[in-house]
Amino acid sequence: MELNDLKRIWQQEAQPVGNQKLSGEELQTVLRHKTGDLLASLRRSLLFEYLFTIACFAVALWFVVFAPRTDMRVLAAFAVLMCVFFGWYYHNQLKLLRKVQLYSGDVKSEITALHSRLSMYLKYYQNTYRILVPISFMAGMVVGGGFAVGDTFIKLLQRPLIVAGLVALTLLFIFISDKVIAWYLHKLYGRHMSRLQDVMNQLDEG
Amino acid sequence: MDSDRSQNVFVQLLASHQGLVHKLCRCYAHNADDRKDLFQEISLNLWKAFPTFRGESKITTWMYRVALNTAISGLRKSTSKIPTSELAERHHHMAEEETNTEEQFQQLNQAIQKLSEVDRAFILLYLDGMDYEEISIVMGTTVNNTRVKMSRIRDRINQLMEH
Numbered sequence: 416m417e418l419n420d421l422k423r424i425w426q427q428e429a430q431p432v433g434n435q436k437l438s439g440e441e442l443q444t445v446l447r448h449k450t451g452d453l454l455a456s457l458r459r460s461l462l463f464e465y466l467f468t469i470a471c472f473a474v475a476l477w478f479v480v481f482a483p484r485t486d487m488r489v490l491a492a493f494a495v496l497m498c499v500f501f502g503w504y505y506h507n508q509l510k511l512l513r514k515v516q517l518y519s520g521d522v523k524s525e526i527t528a529l530h531s532r533l534s535m536y537l538k539y540y541q542n543t544y545r546i547l548v549p550i551s552f553m554a555g556m557v558v559g560g561g562f563a564v565g566d567t568f569i570k571l572l573q574r575p576l577i578v579a580g581l582v583a584l585t586l587l588f589i590f591i592s593d594k595v596i597a598w599y600l601h602k603l604y605g606r607h608m609s610r611l612q613d614v615m616n617q618l619d620e621g
Numbered sequence: 622m623d624s625d626r627s628q629n630v631f632v633q634l635l636a637s638h639q640g641l642v643h644k645l646c647r648c649y650a651h652n653a654d655d656r657k658d659l660f661q662e663i664s665l666n667l668w669k670a671f672p673t674f675r676g677e678s679k680i681t682t683w684m685y686r687v688a689l690n691t692a693i694s695g696l697r698k699s700t701s702k703i704p705t706s707e708l709a710e711r712h713h714h715m716a717e718e719e720t721n722t723e724e725q726f727q728q729l730n731q732a733i734q735k736l737s738e739v740d741r742a743f744i745l746l747y748l749d750g751m752d753y754e755e756i757s758i759v760m761g762t763t764v765n766n767t768r769v770k771m772s773r774i775r776d777r778i779n780q781l782m783e784h
Contacts, residue, residue, distance in 0.1 A: 416782070418747060418775050424725050425748040435643045442632045442639070445664045452662060518690075519670040519683055522742065523761025525690045610695045617739040618762060620770075 453607070458512050465505035472498035493558050497551060504543050511536045523618045530611040537600055537608075541593075548592045549585055556581060631671050634680065635664060641681060641749070642667075642688055648733060648745050649692040663688045678758065685759045689742050725782075732781035740774050747771060 437445065449455070475498060478491030515532040518525060560568040571577045635642075642663050643656075650656040667687050674683050733741055746756045757767045 416775075416779055418771060421729060421744075421775070421778060422748050422750075424722065424729055426750075427722065427726070436639060437636070439632050439636050442635055442664065443628070445661050446628065446632070446668050448661055448665070450662060450665050451658055452665075516669075519673050519687045520690075521686060521759060521761030522689050522693060525686075525761075526694060529694055607695055614693055614739055617737055618760065 454512065454515055458509065461505060461509055461512065465502065465509060468498050468501045468505060472502060490558055493554055497554060500547060500550065504547060508536070508539065508543075511539055523615075526611055526614050526618070530608070530615060533604065533608065533611070537604060541596055541600060544596050545589070545593060548596075549589050552585055552588050556585075627671070628668075631668055635667060638681060638684055641684055644749065645685075645688050645692060645745065648741055649738070651734075659692060663691045666691045679755075682755060682759055685746065689759065693738050693742060728782045729778065732778045735781055736774065736777065740770070740777070743767070743770055744774050744778070 472495060475491045475494035479488055479495055482488045482491055511532075515529065515536055518528075520528075560571075564571070642660060646656040646659045646663070650659045667684060670683075670687050674680070733744055736744065742760065743756060746759055751759070753764050753767045753771065756762075756771075757764045760767065762770070
């Protein structure tokens with residue numbers, strides 16, 4: 416059958432959509448719904464984490480200024496530093512994510528742009544975690560160790576074997592967390608990324 | 622107030638062209654719930670993109686672009702897919718009770734469902750009356766590329782309809 420025959424069959428027999436048609440009021444209701452878009456839910460949870468970090472920052476800052484003991488103030492200062500790091504990370508992530516959305520361009524350029532923006536976002540996610548995870552881990556060890564054994568900890572840090580052990584532990588932690596993050600990102604976005612790649616390939620086919 | 626007026630204009634526009642969105646939902650979603658979700662996502666994306674519509678292209682071209690971008694990108698909630706065998710069985714039962722032309726339509730519909738999402742977009746635009754140039758504008762391909770694709774899709778549909 417030729418394409419025109421297919422069109423004739425389609426146009427003769429395609430079910431009318433009359434019974435599905437929504438009234439103006441129903442359409443207004445549709446527009447009031449929350450989007451089920453994956454990016455929108457990601458944006459919502461990121462925003463929540465960002466706000467939580469800001470709240471933690473405020474609490475930690477209060478402790479830096481008003482805590483009765485010096486060790487508590489030092490610990491709070493570490494927390495402030497971590498909040499600044501994570502706040503910066505969430506801020507940039509949200510900025511990147513705002514760019515990852517569909518516009519009204521043609522299908523090929525929109526899908527290509529979506530794929531590249533999403534790849535950029537995922538790379539940023541993974542690379543930042545590569546930096547933040549070891550920093551958090553080291554900070555946690557130093558602060559935790561300092562609080563657990565006090566001055567002895569500083570003496571322990573002067574022993575090369577202990578330092579080597581801590582470095583090895585950090586490297587192992589980085590290695591495992593890197594694998595976990597890669598797996599997590601693949602689980603969350605792998606299917607979408609390969610789907611977008613597949614669509615791009617199909618559109619490129621002559 | 623401006624936003625309310627703008628939303629009213631948009632709703633009127635969507636109301637008069639919603640058939641296009643419903644048809645697309647029928648091609649890209651397999652059950653009533655999926656269709657409802659997809660219709661909602663497309664409507665929300667059309668509303669988000671509405672300020673970018675400057676009337677440079679036909680309203681239907683713009684709507685098709687946003688709707689297909691939403692349906693094809695796969696960024697909405699995961700949809701439940703009907704296994705092809707189940708789909709074939711369902712259409713088989715329907716076809717038994719129907720007349721010849723209706724049967725051809727069911728076969729065509731079934732063949733379209735078996736195409737890739739990209740090919741489905743091309744044929745849907747064609748069946749809806751667009752010429753190759755308009756299809757190229759929506760899909761972002763060259764007219765030649767569109768022509769080649771349409772010829773392949775025709776062959777594939779004929780092959781699927783014969784089986």
